Amino acid sequence: MQTVSEAASAAELTRSLNAWFRLEARDLPWRRPGFGAWGILVSEVMLQQTPVVRVIPRLREWLDRWPTPADLAATPQSEAIRAWAGLGYPRRALRLHACATAITESHGGVVPRDVDALLALPGIGDYTARAVAAFAYGERHPVVDTNVRRVLARCVDGQGEPAPPNARRDLAAMDAVLPADPSEARVFNAAAMELGAVVCTARSPRCDACPVADLCAWRGAGAPAYLGARRAVQKRYEGSDRQARGILLRALGSARRPLSTEELEPLWPEATQRDRALSGLLSDGLVASGPDGLSLPD
Structure with missing residues (x-):
């Protein structure tokens, strides 16, 4: 009180x-x-x-x-x-x-x-x-x-x-x-x-x-210095999984048709990171996989 x-x-x-x-x-x-x-x-x-x-x-x-x-x-x-x-x-x-x-x-x-x-x-x-x-x-x-x-x-x-x-x-x-x-x-x-x-x-x-x-x-x-735990430093965006996800998602949104994984390869040449980004997009429900390839969900 x-x-x-x-x-x-x-x-x-x-x-x-x-x-x-x-x-x-x-x-x-x-x-x-x-x-x-x-x-x-x-x-x-x-x-x-x-x-x-x-x-x-x-x-x-x-x-x-x-x-x-x-x-x-x-x-x-x-x-x-x-x-x-x-x-x-x-x-x-x-x-x-x-x-x-x-x-x-x-x-x-x-x-x-x-x-x-x-x-x-x-x-x-x-x-x-x-x-x-x-x-x-x-x-x-x-x-x-x-x-x-x-x-x-x-x-x-x-x-x-x-x-x-x-x-x-x-x-x-x-x-x-x-x-x-x-x-x-x-x-x-x-x-x-x-x-x-x-x-x-x-x-x-x-x-x-x-x-x-x-x-x-x-x-x-006297505005004493902060002595507690520090906030985590945000990771760089350039070259990150976030950037890869964004590029791939924009491509799928612009295409307005399913795209094959082969069509997406040139957008992010590093295969392991590209696959990880696509897996995350699928897991989050931002991308759907169908018989004709990958697309945004309906």
């Missing part, structure tokens, strides 16, 4: 951060009035591993083509995969297609607002379920992503970086500072994310521009 001083500090933090957000927040499509629950769900899936600047135009294209879950559900999986090209991690396209199908079949084509119902949808995890409930429907739920975890670690815990992710601990930490009023809680969820994305960044935090610098426990302690 929070002490009186802790509650006062949390209230001051939320007031200051919400006021800053209302003045300084980036104008992003999913933050605009009237942006529906389906659009927010799609945006959250796209944003999971893709920068905002790449998501915005592709989100617009996606929603123009499939403005409702039923529209996407009525389309072959192959078209969703093709439309995802360039966003990376194309399994998200399959999960979103499966999600749209479940919403259409089990919820009358309306994205549910209940977190448990959202969690029951294919490919929807704890973060996305809470983000949709909070941002689309105004429900009071803590929403925690990497940026929020870093803001909490610094502002509240006085640590330069957050500890390894732990859903129960992280949600409890955010809930402890989340305003009781649902509308203010919705703003604070977005504000904490925004602060972590543009000010309280991982490598070069702009503390002089931070609206809650005076409340930050890490800054108050």
Whole structure:
């Protein structure tokens, strides 16, 4: 349970951060009035591993083509995969297609607002379920992503970086500072994310521009160096299995007909890696094998 001083500090933090957000927040499509629950769900899936600047135009294209879950559900999986090209991690396209199908079949084509119902949808995890409930429907739920975890670690815990992710601990930490009023809680969820994305960044935090610098426990302690476990360094993309998978998948999507393994050989000459990439695509359901060769799934 929070002490009186802790509650006062949390209230001051939320007031200051919400006021800053209302003045300084980036104008992003999913933050605009009237942006529906389906659009927010799609945006959250796209944003999971893709920068905002790449998501915005592709989100617009996606929603123009499939403005409702039923529209996407009525389309072959192959078209969703093709439309995802360039966003990376194309399994998200399959999960979103499966999600749209479940919403259409089990919820009358309306994205549910209940977190448990959202969690029951294919490919929807704890973060996305809470983000949709909070941002689309105004429900009071803590929403925690990497940026929020870093803001909490610094502002509240006085640590330069957050500890390894732990859903129960992280949600409890955010809930402890989340305003009781649902509308203010919705703003604070977005504000904490925004602060972590543009000010309280991982490598070069702009503390002089931070609206809650005076409340930050890490800054108050002199911004001590982080001594905990380091994040894993992302592997190079060039020459990786990810690059091989992407090249092969794009070729199959462009062909619009089955291709033989012989036709794919020139695209990635290293046979062992090519075979491994194709095996992974087949295992993930992104590619189907038929009597005439390999193609995107229908």
